[in-house]
Amino acid sequence: MLEPLLSLVIATGLLLGSPGPAPLALAATGAIYGVKRGTPFLLGILSGLSFAIIGATAGLAALFASFPNIKTTFQLLGAVYIAYLACKIASAPVVASNAFQSAPGFKDGFILNLLNPKAYAAFLAIFSQFLLPFEDSAVGYIITGITCLLVATVVDALWLCLGGILKPVFSHPIQARVIRIAFALLMLGAVIYALV
Template identity: 50%
Template sequence: MEVVISLALTTALLLGSPGPAPLALAGVGASFGFREGTGFLVGILAGLLMVIVLVGAGLGTLFTTYPTAKLICQGIAAVYLCYVAYKIATAKGGVACQTAEAPSFKDGFILNLINPKAYAAFLAIFANNMLSDYSSQMNALLTGAICFVVAVVVDGLWMATGAKLRPFFAKPEQATKLRIGFAIALLISVFVSLLQV
C-alpha cells in the first residue's frame, strides 16, 4: 500500500504542477466551461493514456536514445500549445455569449501525444515507482492504471478550477482579460519548458 500511495503522490505532483497541459485545461475551463471543454479534457487524457502505454511498453526510451527526436517533439508541442493559447485568447464575448469553439478532443489528444514532458514524467515514474509484486507486464499494467486514475482526477480538477472562475468574468471585457491571462500563462509555461531542454 505504501508503494501505491507513493506512486499516486508522485504522479499527482508530476502531472498536477502548473505546466502546459494543466494551464491549457484551466484556460479552456475558464473560457468555455467544463461541459464545453470536456472533449478537450478527454483528448488530453486519451493522449496521456497513449503515452503511458508507449512508456510502459518500453518505447519511451526513444527520447533517451535519440535526443533529436525529443527536440523535434518539443518544438512541435510548443507550436501546438501556442495554437491552443491562441484559441483561448481569441474567443470573443463574455461567458454567456461565447462565439468561438472550445479546443476539441483532437487538440487535447495531439497536445499530450507530442508532449515530451509527459514521456519524461512517465519514464521517471516507471523507473522509480513501478509496482513490483507481480510479473513485469502486470506491474507495468497496474502502474499505468494507477497513473491514469490519478491523471483523470488531477486533470479534471484543473478543468473544474478554471470553470469555477467563469462566473467572475461574465462581462466581455473581464472574460477577455481572463482568456488573455490564461493564454499568457500557457505561453510562459511553454517557454519555461523549452528552457529546460
C-alpha cells in the same frame, strides 16, 4: 503494497497536476466554455496521456536517447501546438457570443498530450521510481499505468472544474480578457520553461 501505492499516487498527482500546458489549457477551457463543453477536450487529453503511458513503458526513452533529434522534434511540435491553443484562448471573444464559438475538442486535447514531452518525461520518472512491486514486472507496469491514468483523470477534471468556477467572471469583458491573456501567457511560460 499500500505504501508504494500511496507514493505512486502522490508522485503522479504532483507531476501531472503541476501547472503545465495541459492543466492550464483545461482550466482556461473550463473558464471560457464551461465544464460541459470542455469535457471532450479533457477526454482527448486523457487519451493522449494514455499514449504517453504506453510510450513510456514501451521504451520511448531509449528511442529519444538514441535519436535526440526525434525528441527535439516532438518538443518543437508540442510547443507550436500549445502556442496555437494559447492564441485561441487569448483571442476568444469576451462577450457571451462564445456560446457559438467552438471550444477545444477531443482532437485538440489528444494532440496536446501526444506531443507533450512533459507527459513522457513524467511517466519515465514515475516508472523508474514508483513502479508497483509485483512479481511479474508486466503486471507491475500495467497496474502502475492504470493507477497513473486514474490519478490523471481526477487531477485533470479538477483543473477543468477550477476553470468552470471562474466562468462567471467571464461575463465581465475586461476581466474576461485579462484572465484569458493570463492563461495564454502561463501556457506559453510553461512551454518556454520546458524547452529551456
